[in-house]
Amino acid sequence: xxxxxxxxxxxxxxxxxxxxxxxxxxxxxxxxxxxxxxxxxxxxxxxxxxxxxxxxxxxxxxxxxxxxxxxxxxxxxxxxxxxxxxxxxxxxxxxxxxxxxxxx
Numbered sequence: 001x002x003x004x005x006x007x008x009x010x011x012x013x014x015x016x017x018x019x020x021x022x023x024x025x026x027x028x029x030x031x032x033x034x035x036x037x038x039x040x041x042x043x044x045x046x047x048x049x050x051x052x053x054x055x056x057x058x059x060x061x062x063x064x065x066x067x068x069x070x071x072x073x074x075x076x077x078x079x080x081x082x083x084x085x086x087x088x089x090x091x092x093x094x095x096x097x098x099x100x101x102x103x104x
Contacts, residue, residue, distance in 0.1 A: 033058065 037043045037054045046057035070076050 030054075 033054050037047065037058055040061060043057045043061045046052050046060055047054065064076060
């Protein structure tokens with residue numbers, strides 16, 4: 001606790017109040033994302049995969065959208081340029097930066 005009369009106390013208390021509000025908003029967002037993920041069968045199937053949580057499952061679901069666009073399941077991994085996926089010239093695929101920028 002900060003001592004009474006300490007010069008930065010009002011500023012620190014204001015920052016703590018803001019932090020509490022941000023935490024409450026984050027909890028609300030987490031609940032909403034969880035609800036979205038659990039409402040969709042495909043997303044629910046992705047979440048048990050190690051390293052895939054709610055946000056990643058929703059991101060993959062959004063990116064892939066219509067699996068019929070891909071000739072085979074092997075082509076799905078090359079679409080976002082997942083690690084170790086290269087074309088015949090040794091270059092990584094750069095189909096979608098969104099997935100590439102999310103940490104697994």
